[in-house]
Amino acid sequence: xxxxxxDFPILGRxxxxxxxxxxxxxxxxxxxxxxxxxxxxECYQTYYANAHRGVYQFGVQIDEALEGARERxxxxxxxxxxxxxxxxxxxxxxxxxxxxxxxRMVLEExxxxxxxxxxxxxxxxxxQQVVRQTGAVLKHIPLTDDGHLDLxxxxxxxxxxxxxxxxxxxxxxxxxxNPIGRLVEAAATVGARVLxxxxxxxxxxxxxxxxxxxxxxxxxxxxLYGPSGIGVLYGRRELLEMMDPFLCGGNMISEVGLxxxxxxxxxxxxxAGTLPVAEAIALGTAVDYVTDIGFEQIGRIERALLVEAxxxxxxxxxxxxxxxxxxxxxxxxxxxxxxxxxxxxxELLKRKGVALRAGHHCAMPLHARLGVVATTRVSLAVYNTSxxxxxxxxxxxYARKVLRRD
Amino acid sequence: MSDELYDDLILDHYESxxxxxxxxxxxxxxxxxxxxxxxxxxxxxxxxxxxxxxxAYFEGEGCAISQAAASILCEHIEGRTLGEVExxxxxxxxxxxxxxxxxxxxxxxxxxxxVLKTLAYAYDGTAGTSA
Numbered sequence: 419x420x421x422x423x424x425d426f427p428i429l430g431r432x433x434x435x436x437x438x439x440x441x442x443x444x445x446x447x448x449x450x451x452x453x454x455x456x457x458x459x460e461c462y463q464t465y466y467a468n469a470h471r472g473v474y475q476f477g478v479q480i481d482e483a484l485e486g487a488r489e490r491x492x493x494x495x496x497x498x499x500x501x502x503x504x505x506x507x508x509x510x511x512x513x514x515x516x517x518x519x520x521x522r523m524v525l526e527e528x529x530x531x532x533x534x535x536x537x538x539x540x541x542x543x544x545x546q547q548v549v550r551q552t553g554a555v556l557k558h559i560p561l562t563d564d565g566h567l568d569l570x571x572x573x574x575x576x577x578x579x580x581x582x583x584x585x586x587x588x589x590x591x592x593x594x595x596n597p598i599g600r601l602v603e604a605a606a607t608v609g610a611r612v613l614x615x616x617x618x619x620x621x622x623x624x625x626x627x628x629x630x631x632x633x634x635x636x637x638x639x640x641x642l643y644g645p646s647g648i649g650v651l652y653g654r655r656e657l658l659e660m661m662d663p664f665l666c667g668g669n670m671i672s673e674v675g676l677x678x679x680x681x682x683x684x685x686x687x688x689x690a691g692t693l694p695v696a697e698a699i700a701l702g703t704a705v706d707y708v709t710d711i712g713f714e715q716i717g718r719i720e721r722a723l724l725v726e727a728x729x730x731x732x733x734x735x736x737x738x739x740x741x742x743x744x745x746x747x748x749x750x751x752x753x754x755x756x757x758x759x760x761x762x763x764x765e766l767l768k769r770k771g772v773a774l775r776a777g778h779h780c781a782m783p784l785h786a787r788l789g790v791v792a793t794t795r796v797s798l799a800v801y802n803t804s805x806x807x808x809x810x811x812x813x814x815x816y817a818r819k820v821l822r823r824d
Numbered sequence: 825m826s827d828e829l830y831d832d833l834i835l836d837h838y839e840s841x842x843x844x845x846x847x848x849x850x851x852x853x854x855x856x857x858x859x860x861x862x863x864x865x866x867x868x869x870x871x872x873x874x875x876x877x878x879x880a881y882f883e884g885e886g887c888a889i890s891q892a893a894a895s896i897l898c899e900h901i902e903g904r905t906l907g908e909v910e911x912x913x914x915x916x917x918x919x920x921x922x923x924x925x926x927x928x929x930x931x932x933x934x935x936x937x938x939v940l941k942t943l944a945y946a947y948d949g950t951a952g953t954s955a
Contacts, residue, residue, distance in 0.1 A: 761886070762830070765929070791885055792861055
């Protein structure tokens with residue numbers, strides 16, 4: 419494990435006051451291994467040019483590197499075709515693209531989009547917007563008290579008017595891993611499509627978009643140890659083909675006249691303007707990095723850390739851990755302490771070098787359901803260690819001491 | 825244990841706040857949220873004909889800084905006129921807290937102050953005014 423950690427230069431750098439960094443905010447954004455940083459630098463230093471434009475040496479080189487990255491991403495996802503992988507700025511844009519370019523076209527008044535109470539705002543607000551635009555209706559799968567989708571209610575939520583189930587692969591607050599297979603089967607019974615928000619799930623577990631067969635998958639590069647500003651929308655070819663572009667401009671056209679234009683083939687149709695091309699290439703390097711370690715190994719490492727962290731947090735009196743037990747979730751633990759507000763907790767943990775998030779984590783409806791305004795969230799990644807958990811636990815005791823004046 | 829941020833003044837007000845609760849005879853009330861962290865502070869003021877604050881109460885939820893600051897603020901403004909409140913600035917509010925806040929935590933420390941300013945500027949003398 420030490421060799422994985424040493425791949426990430428930032429983790430070896432002490433903070434401004436000399437304290438070692440204990441980074442427990444990977445669910446927000448993961449740190450970058452040296453190979454990803456090198457890929458960015460190499461691109462800018464040795465062969466940078468705009469993509470899809472140049473016949474000169476760098477123009478050809480950059481296109482090869484970009485399309486090579488797309489191929490490796492498609493392979494990681496199990497996509498049937500490379501053209502089904504569209505580069506976007508991240509999960510948020512990917513979901514908005516589907517909402518505006520697919521749902522807005524398909525939805526009619528009275529149609530239904532099925533979401534649920536645990537979604538990140540990025541997989542909730544775009545649907546609120548598109549149902550407002552189309553006269554469709556937003557429905558919600560309720561949650562059980564332990565933070566699962568209440569599948570007993572699923573049949574009641576589905577109907578002939580259900581056109582889409584939009585669901586997160588893994589909750590960014592509770593860590594709940596959702597039963598995508600079950601949802602895909604249920605969607606098939608009413609002819610609905612399924613979009614998976616993979617922002618949290620893709621970095622932690624192997625995925626095959628053909629099994630169970632999902633229609634759209636959105637994820638971000640920066641949570642997968644890749645650069646910020648780049649992400650992916652996977653969409654089934656037949657769906658991407660029927661969609662009009664979301665953004666219009668350069669690269670996404672076939673032929674442009676003064677009054678009308680025709681669209682480029684996939685995936686260029688959805689990649690208007692200049693891509694963050696170095697970032698896309700470096701995302702390919704990040705994909706190489708995780709596939710070299712292997713998702714099985716990543717899962718083993720993170721699971722051991724999760725079990726250790728959750729067990730030790732549970733030993734702290736009064737601390738409330740929200741969501742499922744460790745057997746039904748990924749490497750995220752959100753908790754509240756009845757006498758230390760999450761914001762104060764994060765502030766005091768910071769002094770011990772612990773970097774984590776306090777707040778509503780862009781999931782206000784979920785926090786309302788939990789009956790709390792905010793939680794403190796520990797999110798683990800492949801580079802964390804038992805020593806990180808030691809510091810976390812000690813720091814929580816310290817925070818409680820300060821605020822309770824024990 | 826003494827702490828540079830969570831010192832006795834802050835923790836005393838956090839644990840035993842001054843005038844936390846409902847004020848039935850309030851002349852005006854207003855609530856603000858800090859959307860970043862979910863902190864919420866509501867102020868209720870009872871204001872007399874001379875535009876003097878007779879009583880100030882707060883309610884809310886949030887971190888120790890936002891809640892203690894609201895408590896300290898209520899204690900400070902009772903007996904003062906709205907004119908004095910209008911002249912009371914953010915620097916003075918932060919000084920009242922007696923601890924140094926980072927830019928992010930200043931939003932917590934100034935949440936009640938923001939509510940107070942809204943009330944002071946919006947108050948037109950009619951009972952029940954809510955900005």
